[in-house]
Amino acid sequence: MKDFTTTRRSTLKLLAAGTGILAAPAIIRPAFAQSKVVNITTYDKFVPQSFIDQFQKDTGIEVRIRLTDDQGKQYNLLTAEGATPSTDIVTVTGHRLSQFLNSNLLSALDTGRLKNWDKLAAAYKGAPQLTIDGTTYGLPLLAGYEGLARNTEYTKETDTWGLMFEDEFKGLTSYIITDFLSIVMTYQGNDGDYVTYGDKPDVAQTATNQARDFLIQHKDKVRKYYDAGSEVQQMFLNEDIYLAQVWSGPAAKLIMDGHPIEISVPKEGTYGFLYSFNVVNNAPNADAAYTFLDAILSSPEIGAAMTRQSGFASAFAGVNDVLDDRERAALSLPDEQAQRIQFFSSVNRDMKNEMIDKAAAEIKAA
Template identity: 80%
Template sequence: MNRTDLTRRSTLMLLGAGAGLVAAPYVIRPARAQSKVVNITTYDKFVPQSFIEQFQKDTGIEVRVRLTDDQGKQYNLLSAEGGAPTTDIVTVTGHRLSQFLKSDLLVPLDVARIGNFGNLAAAYKGAPQLTIDGKVYGVPLLAGFEGLARNTEYTKPTETWGYMFEDEFKGLTSYIISDFLSIVMKYQGNDGDYVTYEGKPEIAQAATDKARDFLIANKDKVRKYYDAGSEVQQMFLNEDIYLAQTWSGPAAKLIMDGHPIALSIPKEGTYGFLYSFNIVKNAPNADAAYIFLNAMLASPEIGAAMTRQSGFNSAFGGVDKLLTDRERAALALPQEQVERIQFFSSVNRQMKNDMIDKATAEIKAA
């Protein structure tokens, strides 16, 4: 199997250009005997409710959405279900794809069954980021990155992640520990993606411990460790926090809605990622899954709706032309900041996951 690294330049071009309601979560039941149903596990605000309603009306296929907020939870659920999954489509990030494939949880797409596959943006034509040994394993959806978000009424522009640790912001910052730990490693001059640590566990552990100890020493700056994008959005709206490490989507959505939030990539750099829809092995409703994926790619309006809801850059062609000036501004970055994005790699993921998970638990317990 080839490594599933993203095509960095093409994806950065899409991010640099700046490219309703969410379905209520259903209780997904085993669906072996079901027809006219498609079960989807995805993130909050990824699939527009208006699209779901129109799709159900046009096809008679019921869409059942189960919300998730973590790749690990999705992986663990599919692994536990084994050969009898309760979902048909899952949302996987590019750098975690190899983990799902190694456990034989996904199947290659029959692209011939998705007539609208060619409607992807130029950077994703043919889905090169999701192609392994000539087989395509997902439909690109949304691209994003980890950024520094700040309330512009209480903070000043900054060029460094170190701003998060200034004494004036005691109790006024927030972050996802596992994500921010990688960024702190980069801030300290180490490899937060662990690619260069392959076969070097001692060096990797020392770098991890250094970042862990730094975050423990600066625990007084944190108002709350959060898990979901909606949490950090609410904290900004309540003015509980002034600074946060956040996925670009939740921050961009606040900017689109007119809130005093700015999003940037500090000089030390950050990490980017790509979300895709993938069909589960032994999906109980594979035919319906293909119909859903094809319908989703039918028009740029659907991609634009996904972008407006999530704040992430759409992978669908023609979306940029449908966005307002404010929406495009919320999604775009200065070129020098775009160049600071390093897309997560699939290399050495097990070492990274193990060390990050352990350090995360230690930070919480400290």
């Protein structure tokens, strides 16, 4: 199996995707269904309740959502369940796709079963980001990036991640350790995604240790290490923090709701990611899973609802035209900042995960 990467150019296309108004067809009742249930493991607020209600009414298929906040938890659960999974659809980020595939956890996507497959935005047509050796393994869903979020009432405009380490913000910052370690490595001029470290584990370990020691040195700046987007949102709302490393979704949601938050991509750069819906290998309700995937593609209004709830940019065509001006502004970036985003790669993921996880534990323990 080949690893695959996404270039900065394709990152820009992904984050700018979603133009052109489409008709909004009704969800089509399936002629046959393997069962009347579909089990989906996904993130909070990724699937709008209004869509679930309409889908269940139109198809008679019950949607059961199991929430997750971590790719590793999804992977471990599927691995433990083996050939008898309890989930039909999982939500995987592009750079973790090869890990799931190498463990035979996902089935190839039969796009011929999706009548609405052509309603993906132009940058995702044919899902090249999720295609390996001519086989497609997922439905593109939402795209985002890691940015620097700040409360504009208490912080100055900046062009550097260095603002997170200034003494005036002691106890007023927050981040996900494993994510921010990669960004700090980039901030220090190293390869935070480990793509160039395949035959240089000693160099990788030195760069990792440098970032680890730097974060330990500046541990007094941190109010709390967080795990879920809802946590960092609440800290901003309570004014417990003024600065944070965030996924673009939670920050954009705050901006859409009118809070004084700004998200930017500092000059040192950052990383982007793509979420997809993936059918599990040996899914107990595969027919119902395909009915669900086809229905969620059926209109840009569904994609817009997903964007409003999650804050991430939709992979579905026509969504930008459904959003209002404030919502579009929350999702947009100046061109020079968008140029600084690079999608996470699947290359050398085992090395990266091992070194990052160990360093994160050492930071917590320090």
